[in-house]
Amino acid sequence: MNATAPVELDQLRLLGAPAPRPETTRERADRLRPVTTPAPKPRKSPVVGAIVAVCVILGIFAAQLALSILVSQGAYESRALEIEERDLGRVERVLSQNLDKLASPQNLVANAAALGMVQNVAPATMRLSDGAIQGSLDSTTREASENLVPNAQLETLPVLDAAGLLTSRDAGQAPVADAAKAVAWQGKLPAPQTR
């Protein structure tokens, strides 16, 4: 700010007052007269202005900082979500591929054979137009043959045993019973209840 203040010089006082004009006797409506200057407003203190200005600037800074924090917070969040999305995508991929592996005929035949399922060699069909049965209704069945088509993808997947429980694929052999530890059965052998 400029530190100098304008100095108002009073010309009249410096140069001496001119001779007063003779008073006119008549008041005329169109006579010029000096405008009365309005009373000068009381000056506001510059401190208030300065405080307001500083506050505005600080406010702007604060808003910018907050905005920046929000944006970077959003960036962190979106990155975390992206990683989560990627990880979930990976899990989904593994699961769907496991499904494909489990649906492979090699897996199905191994499990079907373990459960003792058999194949209907020649299924009969019914013609819808006249309800006639084509083929024999008591056709022969065939046991599922052992799988002869390898699939290395199945090595890590479990397989069903005869009881329908999941077991490890390579644990084909039944656990060897320890004869010494076996307890001899006392009394009559229980007979299965068959009907």
Add this chain to the structure above:
Amino acid sequence: MRWKMIRGTRGRNLVAFGIILVAAFAFMVRLIDVQMISAPQMNEDSREKRAVPITIPSVRGDIVDRNGDVLATTDERYDVQLSPKNVTAKNGRVFTRPDLERGAGTIDVTAEQAFEEIGAITGQTGAEIKQIVDDAIAVNKNSDFAYVKRGIDLSQLQALKELRIPWLTFDSQHKRVYPNGAIGGNIVGFAGQDEIAQAGVELSQDECLAGTDGAETYERGADGVQLPGSVVETKRAENGGTVELTLDRDLQWAAQQIINEQTQNAGAEYGYLVIQDVKTGELIAVAEDGSVDPNDVGASDDSRHNSRAFVRPYEPGSTFKVITAAALIDQGKATPESTVTAPYSWQPEEGVSFSDWFQHGPADWTLTGTLVYSSNVGISMLGGRMSPETRYDYLTKFGVGQPTNAGMPLEDAGTLANVADWDRQTSYVTMFGQGLSSTIVQTAGVFQAIANDGVRIPPSIVKSCTPAEGKAENPDHGKPVKVLSPEAAKITQNMLETTGTDGLVKDMATIPGYRIGGKTGTAEQSDGQGGYRTDYVHSFAGVFPMDDPQYVIVASIGFPHGGDGTAAAVTAFHDAAESTIRKFRIPPSEPGYVKLPIGDELGGAG
């Protein structure tokens, strides 16, 4: 006066204005410099410091069967890397990680402990991993990169991440997996490291399957976090397309199961089995013994890596007598009842002689009879009514010696010498499928043409390629060829049915309730030195159901030394036909079979 002016109010204002002007000018010059003149250079410098280029890998497309079951797909595997210089930094080789058991504080972990922990997950020993670090340091003291293990799976990756080892990093890679293993392995083929296609449809359809990698850059802050809004995609990744095959996964498995079993039973060198759709020419199953499991290529012999059904032609033998018979009918040179008197052995002209496969006196056989008893002499006597050129013409129209363009990367078109180059012997033996060779797929094509009322539709294995974005494209396998008149084809079908239903192998071939037709073949094979081997390739080519032929099944058993090859081939046909009936729920045939006269019945001939 000047001094006074400067000291005055105006002067001060002027000075202040001047200073501001100079400063503004300086700023403007700098701004122009920064924004326009040195901008490219500065962008370059800053990019080097903060911008990170990354490749967006494209995903190779799937290979699926006719029902959309996945035969080949892309899996994500992970590479475990470490930074040797960071392992050995701080001589103590100690890092800290949060103590998860206590829930608070940290624990110190030595590098040796970390090696053991990593090894327990990756299946290595701690010493092996230490060796990796020491080797890398020995080469370069500031080594920042070494692989611990490549291609681990997701559960291993998650376990390793939980170790929170600061110098352990991970990268992902794509790997081809084949969820159905060796089912169609001969056709699907395989892609090795970095997904480089090596065989089968993977190779022939590589253009469709392979995607285009994309690229993008982002800028990162000092902590490695991506700066918001700084991602620039420089190139879009385009994933590969999906290839649909004509194979049916379940039937393909059944066919492989059957041919493996029969090849073992007969103690044969090889066995092939093909199922083809009569109406479309699509190959539903192309099975070979011991097909490669694309997941584990090393486990099978090199000779099993390509589809032998396409690359190993052999002399088909008597199955091709049907071509001669069909040509005779089509030419009007014979009817199924045309009869010849065939001796056991025949010498039609000087230097040419051949005989039948079993001893018999002169027999009066119809054309159908020569097929039923598979008489080389009989069919040659009748076939001689046509010129060699005519017969050559029919062989060519039936697709012998022609590539199939089914969609495989490698293919052998078989051998059919030009008729001008036929010697006298060749001119006769080609009438019963010797002196020429064809792949099993070509043989299937012959019977497809007969079953499809004389129109041969080129066999196909690749149905379509569907790009990641866009419409499916169907590859061109060739135009249908009209080989026979529909009437001649129908008559040939009837002869085939008589041969299959009342021929020598009827007990093995019969399927109760279904009308089948078919012809055996027992062919001598070249030993590669101008002579013939002493063992045979046994085939059976069949069509069913004969009231409205829908499927052709051809089985070949090569050089059996432990059993009856013909029985194995016919059983393979029979079992494959039963599987096809079950798979496609084919209702039993309408009755209407009429046995054609065959002439002299030689009951004990078989």
